[in-house]
Amino acid sequence: MPRSISRDTRLCMSLSGRPGNFGTRFQNYLFEALDLDFIYKAFTTTDLPAAIGGIRALGIRGSAVSMPFKEACIPLLDELDASAAAIQSVNTIVADNGWLKGYNTDYSAVASLLQSHGVPKDIHFAQRGSGGMGKAVASAFRDSGFRHGQIIARNESSGSALAQGCGYAWQADLGELRPQMLVNVTPLGMEGGPEANSLAFTAEQVEAAEWVFDVVALPVETPLIRLARGLGKPVITGAEVIVLQAVEQFVLYTGVRPETELIERAAAFARATQ
Incomplete structure (x- = not known):
């Protein structure tokens, strides 16, 4: 009924x-x-x-x-x-x-997933994105005990402010940096968006990483997550x-x-x- x-x-x-x-x-x-x-x-x-x-x-x-x-x-x-x-x-x-x-509730969800997936707290991670969701993710990393982080954001004002607030470093692009964990908190790869087929990180950068975390929830398997899985990397998904x-x-x-x-x-x- x-x-x-x-x-x-x-x-x-x-x-x-x-x-x-x-x-x-x-x-x-x-x-x-x-x-x-x-x-x-x-x-x-x-x-x-x-x-x-x-x-x-x-x-x-x-x-x-x-x-x-x-x-x-x-x-x-x-x-x-x-x-x-x-x-x-x-x-x-x-x-x-x-x-x-x-x-x-994004903050608590990310903190819970970092713990349940057993991500080592001593790794160096790089997060691309410094908007509202970026704040939640970076703060969850900080409060979960991750001390070595890099905020990657073209917007220097928001990127450097977020990095400073969380005790991390900021730079406009990843450049030659090869962190152990890559975190995407941008709309790149989002279903229905103008950059649905785009990668937040290059294949070479993903290959060099040990972990990949894509906060984009739809599609369940974003281009970044598909690439990481294909390379045998452990992933955390936006889903x-x-x-x-x-x-x-x-x-x-x-x-x-x-x-x-x-x-x-x-x-x-x-x-x-x-």
């Missing part, structure tokens, strides 16, 4: 420059499986203050926040959780009676990140933590049709 939507159904949403289907399918699958009176819908906007005002005024329970809004939304919120305040980047907004609080951070968002919205088996089914369903 189809789910019934009523005046009491609570709306959750997402704000993204490029809305995708993963979050919508993942969250709605869990809402239905757990018989929760919620519904989730993805949006984009050209008027961020009005969109955030709508969350507040309409009693929307919460919103995921993706590029390019993770930093720009901060002045429009009432409070930041420690996870967002520490890195000045928000990927989740939760509304309680008109009070908007920002969180960052793993997106599931972990989405689960934490679901918990923030509903107060319910799904069982692992249900999470796996929801993730498989969300990936089946993008």
Whole structure:
């Protein structure tokens, strides 16, 4: 029997420059499986203050926040959780009676994956990208005990600021540097984007590395991940990140933590049709 939507159904949403289907399918699958009176819908906007005002005024329970809004939304919120305040980047907004609080579940997801994959903390890594997601990733590395890092960003202002804040070095491009771990936190390789077939690092750079981490979630196998797997490198994928951070968002919205088996089914369903 189809789910019934009523005046009491609570709306959750997402704000993204490029809305995708993963979050919508993942969250709605869990809402239905757990018989929760919620519904989730993805949006984009050209008027961020009005969109955030709508969350507040309409009693929307919460919103995921993706590029390019993770930093720009901060002045429009009432409070930041420690996870967002520490890195000045928000990927989740939760509304309680008109009070908007920002969180960052990307940060916790990345920290969890570094631990579960057993990445050695004494390696030298290079991260390409210094935007909102870049802040979450670099901060997770720092707080997980990684001391030897390089931020690669053409934007000197944001790149050097992120590097300095995390205790790492900055340079505009990788050049002759050959780190043990390569981390992509740019849209390069993103499905549907103008650079969907692009690599964040050259084949020679990937071959020289020991680990590869691509935060791009769609496609599941990005060009960078395919190349790294083909070279026999251990990888961490954006597909793993997106599931972990989405689960934490679901918990923030509903107060319910799904069982692992249900999470796996929801993730498989969300990936089946993008």
